[in-house]
Amino acid sequence: MEEHVRVVGPMNGKFTFHKRLDGTIDKGRVICILCKKEFAYHRSSSSLAYHINAKHPVASAATANVSNLAIYSKALRQTKLEENIPRMSKSATDRLTNVLAKWIAMNCRPINIVEDEGLTEVLQTASNDPSYKPPCRTTVTTKISKMYDGEKKNKLEILVEDLPNFVAITGDHWTSAGNHSYLGVTGHFIDGEWNLNSFALTVMKTETRHFADKCAEQFLNVANDWGIENKISTIDTDSAANMLAAMRALPYEHIACNAHILQRTITVCLDGSGFAGVLAKCRKIVGHFKQSPASTTELNQQQVTLGKKSEQLIQDVPTRWNSTLAMVSRLLRNREAVQATLDQQNNHRWVMLTEAEWGKLQRLEVLLEPCRYVTELLGGEAYVSCSVVLPAFRHLDRVMDITDDDPAYVVKFKNAFQRDLEARQAVVNETWFKVATALDTRFKDLKCLPREKREQVWTSLENMLQAAEPRRAATLQPSTEDDQPAQKKRRSALLLGSDSEEDGMESGELQRYRAEPSISIDDCPLQWWYAHSGAYEKLSVVARKYLASPATSVPCERLFSLAGHIVQKKRAALLPENVTKLVCLSNWLKKKK
Secondary structure: OOOOOOOEOOOOOOEEEEEOOOOOEEEEEEEEOOOOOEEEOOOOOHHHHHHHHHHOHHHHHHHHHHHHHHHHHHHHOOOOHHHHOOOOOHHHHHHHHHHHHHHHHHOOOOHHHHHOHHHHHHHHHHHOOOOOOOOOHHHHHHHHHHHHHHHHHHHHHHHOOOOOOOEEEEEEEEEOOOOOEEEEEEEEEEOOOOOEEEEEEEEEEOOOOOOHHHHHHHHHHHHHHHOOOOOEEEEEEOOOHHHHHHHHOOOOEEEEOHHHHHHHHHHHHHHOOOOHHHHHHHHHHHHHHHHOHHHHHHHHHHHHHOOOOOOOOOOOOOOOOOHHHHHHHHHHHOHHHHHHHHHHOHHHHHHOOOHHHHHHHHHHHHHHHHHHHHHHHHOOOOOOOHHHHHHHHHHHHHHOOOOOOOOHHHHHHHHHHHHHHHHHHHHOOHHHHHHHHHOOOOOOEOOOOOHHHHHHHHHHHHHHHHHHHHHHHHHHOOOOOOHHHHHHHHHHHHHHOOOOOOOOOOOHHHHHHHHOOOOOOOOOHHHHHHHHOOOOHHHHHHHHHHOOOOOOOHHHHHHHHHHHHHOOHHHOOOOHHHHHHHHHHHHHHHHHO
16 A cells, blocks of 8 residues: 655645655645645646635635735845846847857957956946856857858858859968967959958868878868869969979969068078178177167167167067068167167177178168068058069069179179079969969059060960850869960950050950050059959959969968967967867958958
8 A cells, every 4th residue: 555755745835746655756646735635736736726725715815824924025125236237138148148259269369268257347347237247168169169150151152152263272381389280271362343352261280291292182172171172273382392292283373472482582692691790790789688678778768868769679580571671770770879878888899880880781771671562562462462473573673783883792692682583483483473464454564574575475365365265164173274374364464455566466355455554553453353344354254363363372371370379378289170260260250340
């Protein structure tokens, strides 16, 4: 026989759940504690309340009195201050969580910042809700993952449209603070409105050594992942031997980073020139001030006394572009203050530069300033840079021309610079640059080329148009020999448009383009093509392909600088997939702004 054991149940304990002999509770049956009558129970207390009111009215009245007393007591209780403050709604809290996740991703903040007491206080003050607590790290991580998936889906939709027909990519390897190797890849294309777009495709961890076949395989994996394997026009990398070999194995045009080439030439020529000795002295002077806070303070005082801006000297770094020029320029600008400070320190008089050495620094600054300008000009990703390569290097050739008043050490530097740069340009895709320059309406006169080579560019561009015309729909295919003429014509049309020696053998479209006047150097060639693409239907397709390619792999270097803010010493154990999401998402969100 079953035993009834009181287990407090519904109706404020007036009913108990039935308990079996084996100790389990049967929540499908309840027992009235007043009359021991058993009822079926299905989580509804209406029948139980009817039983109490009908069979036990005294108990029902007592329950009502107790309830009324509780309500009356609650009304008499003094309300706490925080109970009168309005709480944030669920929708407002969700919006704030999304904004927090976006801020953390875009500005490379560590996710555990949501546990910062200071941030909590700021959010509570801003929201006027002292009870608000930021989301936990898991919630923020989930939000960032969903945000990454959404942004990547949008980017994929852009890349698979009819436009862009061509996508240029840049790639390079990077080693994180955790000693992990990553391949960074960025994509570049011109959209239907003739705007130049650039954003990160991936920062993927690589497990193998950087052999040529593995590098080529990695680039193909990225292209397949984004569905652009048939749209890639060029791949821009540095001039490392493994990268050059990898690009030869791929069916795409290769562009070597012109900024790397130029900076390597500068470094080699400085080491073997007559400037090496004076630069060594400069580094010693700068190092003296860098290592002595007291000397730096004295230098700043001298700068203020002489009415100059208080600024620190700059030490050059072999891997930092234009840092030698920055060191020389800063030292020349503060020459008087440096001399006055060192004169007060008799034990350092031996490191002072002579008048002849100061003169060398002035000549070196004049030589390196055009190199800095060209490096920064070619390194942009928000404007057309591929068509600027030939005019820029022609400008450097004129700067390095030897004059009668050049001393021997300057002549030595210029000769070495011209020889080394010419040798390194052997890996440069000059054919691509010629076409891109011709298609840039700022340089369509092709004055950066010898006169006898200008017609060759127009001829190759005409061949491209003829080869591409019968298979207009094939513009999504990888760059081949048939595609190369179309690319070259874009560049040549930009450089040679004002040439007066037309041979009359070109198509009407190319003839009309060559007759167009060149635009100002300050104008945007893409805006010109946006306004005239309807008049040059076939030629505009070629221009869209050639003008989208960057001249350097600098966009990847910027991507690695961004990754360096994320993968720090305190975050060196980040999972590779999280590194990819954080770096790419930060890049995408900043581009949207």
